[in-house]
Amino acid sequence: MTPNKEDYLKTIYEDGGSDSFVSNKRLCEKLGLSGASVSQMLGKLEKQGLIEYRAYHGARLTQEGLSACVELVRSHELWEVFLMRHLGYSWREAHEDAHLLEHSASERLLRRLDAFLGFPATCPHGSVIPRNDDALRGGEGLKRLSELARGESALVRRVEEDGKLLDYLENCGLQIGEKLTVTFVEDFEGAVCCRQENGELRISRKAAEQVYVEIIGEAGGNE
Numbered sequence: 001m002t003p004n005k006e007d008y009l010k011t012i013y014e015d016g017g018s019d020s021f022v023s024n025k026r027l028c029e030k031l032g033l034s035g036a037s038v039s040q041m042l043g044k045l046e047k048q049g050l051i052e053y054r055a056y057h058g059a060r061l062t063q064e065g066l067s068a069c070v071e072l073v074r075s076h077e078l079w080e081v082f083l084m085r086h087l088g089y090s091w092r093e094a095h096e097d098a099h100l101l102e103h104s105a106s107e108r109l110l111r112r113l114d115a116f117l118g119f120p121a122t123c124p125h126g127s128v129i130p131r132n133d134d135a136l137r138g139g140e141g142l143k144r145l146s147e148l149a150r151g152e153s154a155l156v157r158r159v160e161e162d163g164k165l166l167d168y169l170e171n172c173g174l175q176i177g178e179k180l181t182v183t184f185v186e187d188f189e190g191a192v193c194c195r196q197e198n199g200e201l202r203i204s205r206k207a208a209e210q211v212y213v214e215i216i217g218e219a220g221g222n223e
Contacts (some may be wrong), residue, residue: 003103006072007031008041009050012059013069014161017051023058046103071110076102077123078113083126085117091166094124125166126158126176126212145180145192146208147150153181154213166212172203180213 011030015022022140027038038056042059050065061069079098083089105113114120122128142157156178159169174197180194180201192208194201203211 001068001109002120003051005041005045006068006103008045009061009065009069010072010076011060012051013066013073017059017061017065019053019060021057021060026058055148070132070146071107072102073127074114074130075105075110077127077129078117078120079105080125081117081120081129082113086107091124091170092163095163095166121175122158124176124183125161126156133173141214142212145182145194145211146205146212147202148182148192148213148215150182150185151216152215153179154215156180156211157214160210162210165207167205168207172201172207173199174201174203174211179216 008027008031012022015030024038024042024128026037027033027042028035031038042051042053045059045065046092046101049062050068051059051181052062053059076098079101083094083097084091092208120129122187141180143154145154145156148154153189156176158176159165178196180196182192183200184193185191186205189205191204194203197207
């Protein structure tokens with residue numbers, strides 16, 4: 001399979017395409033391509049049995065497409081762990097260079113890299129590192145940070161892997177696994193303000209929509 005086709009499959013997966021349809025418009029935005037280019041590639045992927053396509057709905061991965069994603073996503077996320085843990089990469093740097101490495105690593109290399117890293121469960125951005133098809137399916141049970149009400153507390157579990165977003169969140173001091181308590185939500189799609197262990201966090205509503213958290217209780221309540 002070509003790297004171009006792999007990029008499409010991974011993008012569909014990352015946008016929830018393991019169990020729901022991803023629109024052509026969304027794929028155009030994520031891939032930075034024209035509608036005509038996206039439609040043409042989706043037609044090829046459908047003929048190969050890798051996606052299911054419905055007009056006005058978009059594309060969803062078939063079982064075959066999902067299986068094809070396992071090694072690609074696993075490769076990407078293992079390289080992210082290696083680059084950050086051993087080469088001092090930032091969130092964005094790791095994401096960008098892992099995208100280059102994911103297409104060329106052999107299964108033998110991935111097995112040895114996985115063992116060298118101690119079989120990590122998640123990548124630096126909180127996504128589960130898959131080792132079978134089931135690990136790529138939905139059902140995380142997480143909420144977006146933007147959905148929390150004032151006083152609710154949660155643990156940061158995952159962030160979407162978009163370059164500019166990763167830079168922004170890292171500069172804000174957000175960390176995977178940390179506890180946040182929402183202290184104030186500004187009106188008119190304004191910022192979400194949270195209390196951290198060592199201070200305050202204020203991030204835009206748009207960014208908060210791309211941060212996934214696990215609810216642990218109300219501020220001051222039993223957790």
